[in-house]
Amino acid sequence: MSENVLKKLAGNVKDYMKFETEKPITWCTGCGNFGIQNALKRALALEGIVQKDVLFCFDVGCSGNGADKIEGYTLHGLHGRVISLAAGAALANSDIKVISFGGDGATFSEGPGHLIHAVRSNYPVIFVHHNNENFGLTTGQPSASTRKGVRMNAAPDGVFLEPINTMDFVLSLKPSFVARGFSGDIDYLTEIFRKALRHDGFAYLEVLQTCPTYNRDTPEHWYAERIKHIEDAKNYDSSDIWQARKLMQDIENEIYTGVIFEDKSKVNFLRAIPNRKNAKTVLKDEVKKYSISEFL
């Protein structure tokens, strides 16, 4: 984190602290969720986004258990459905920043349909995919991103299927913003969050997350040895989808993080929908009696 950013953060420390909870945290020691939430709170403080300006939407699982561990307006929904819930909220009041969180079970097993159509619809929502490569809260069953051969709860002989390449999948959908971070790289993750917060449209942010209890296959040091920053990739152009997809093929050796792809030309849903292009108000403020006589 640069000195300037540090100074700014120090200046906004009160805003940061407001998001901090006094309640006992229920995540395991060493859980990647601490790093993710820490980076998020920093990014919010740095971007001048205060409690009143943001709605946090949570899926179900270990990430979802953060629903009352960040101080602000939160909405804790069902398993696999958080993207749609957040999208509905965002469409109703686009003055509020809507940030949603879900794990790999929610995103790539229970509810991938929602992800696909949220990317296509480009709703003004940030979605944080907590990818810890297993089902944590149900005690360590494999997920669609668990690596092949790993022994898990309910997979005593090891997972015999290939994992889904989640980043490549999302990139195949012509997204407007795709980023990846690592829960142990908080400074860099903070910067990624800041960029996601500034993005106007659906921002997919995957965080590779350590799970000290159930994912012993790819622990903190495993990632630390492999994580690279996108700024260090040679001649990388984050507006080139094919370069992005190619780079994301490697999930074993060189794992790049940062804003991997961005298409700034894509407008968000609220400005794409023809009848709302010139809307001056948000739906929340439009609830009143309307005459219907012309439609009879």
Added chain:
Amino acid sequence: MTRLRIKIVGQSGMGLLSVGEMLIDAFNELGLFVVCDREYPSLIKGGYSCFTINVSDERIFSLSEFADVMVAIDNVSLNQYFDFLVKDGVLIHGMEKAISIKQISEKAIGKNIKVININARETSKASGGSVLMQNTVLVGMAWKVLGIDIGVIETALKKRFEGKINIIETNLRCVKAGYDSVVSENLATGLVKKMSVKKSEKKFLIDGNKAIALGAINCGVRAYFSYPMSPSSTILSYLAEMSGKTDMIIKQAEDEITAAQMALGAMHMGTRAFAATSGGGYDLMTETVSLAGMLENPLVIVVGQRPGPATGLPTWTMQGDLNLAVFSSHGEFPRIVLAVSDPIDAFYLIQHAFNFAEKFQIPVIVLSEKTICEGKINVLPYDENAVDIERGLVSEEELKDIKREDRYALTETGVSKRWLSGDSEVYYFANGDEHFVDGSLTEEADEVEKMYEKRMRKIETIKKTLPKPEIFGEKNADISFVGWGSSKNVMIDTIAICLEKGVKVNYLHYSFVWPIDGKSLKDFFSKNKNVHLIEENYLGQFGNLAEAEIQEKFAGRLLKFNGRPFFVEDLIDYIDKNSKK
């Protein structure tokens, strides 16, 4: 009461809908009361379909199973429906080869049915029309048979094709050719002549789905999320067509779960939004309904019922999903189920649904039925100010002193203060997990119990607030009925028909179906000694709930579950057998 009954039969895709629409436009133009509905299979081309129209000079709501006049577009459908044409009726068709309907012609003689036939296709061609415009020729024939001035149908046609000059002219020629082809000794039954047309305020032909769409617009709904499913799909089309003017967000979602979730999220943020579906789609939404119960988040879902299980009869009607609406979703939580019965009350009930959902912070399920969704009647202009918007949100004054603990405070009514994200620096957690008064998670036994009871206390509060069921018909009735949904339509018509015959019938109608107002029901039972259930399902779902509520039994149950709505004849037969006269 005079009732003219017409059936137009033909294969799907042959344009019988447009024949029907032209005729109902013209009857509406005349100032008569119209009820119509369509029967058709779940396919786009082929199969046999029927468009039924009943017309009267008094307000009617339901249909007869039979027809005085049948307009047949093809012989497959004619064979299917011919038996519904009454003795002394009129059959109009435009088929060129009479051989294919030889059997029918013989039967027609036996029933003293007048058969009126010209080669409609040739007539259309000779008038410069297309093959499809043979339907307009048939309309002209029917109009002449009914003995009504051609000017009325001409006006209706002009309105229908407004702006399309060429189409209008060709259609006018075709309708006239059909009209002129019918010789005067074939003039009909004179049923229309018997009707006294009272020129009243202009009426509008409208189906239940459009009434729900308009009611929603009227009460400030700003977003609609839906996955198409018969018979609710046209709510989506209507709202989309009007969205250029309403500026509503209309989103065809990727599935019903999404539609429900988006509606819930949008309501959470403080706009009004809803989703509509049918039973199968609602199955997928039920987890979201449960979430709304826990979050105490308003949610409105419309369920257009059709017969199940599974795909069932996708294009037919039923009241089979009451149990689903009442008992759906895991866990226990308060909810309201209300049921529309026609395009009049649908406009107002959807508005009440939003008020109740917001005031009580609960899910509200609005039941409709295929026959209401797609059946049209002509209505007077709605009273657009009849239902005020009630949001159940805190006032600005209250917001100044709001505390986090207020959001789920353990109130006597069960209803706590609700404010929206961004309204105040004082935030709260809307938590799908069990929670304390500020929404933060708890699993402590005492706290869980308190919050659970608080939510459930709403049931009593709701019961005290819900409007009472409505009684139609006579005191000291020879036979009484209790029902909900479209049953009201056939009951109102039956009450009038029976009264003419000297049989007194009355009917207790529930628009607010759940929670059941047991007191009104008990009262009805105490004042009426021969109380029967009328319901369109096998189990008598409402009947079972009602009997459990008041610990009394219905004298009998009139149930129907073959996909057809109740016709007036169903009621007359049943009353003949069961009235204590």
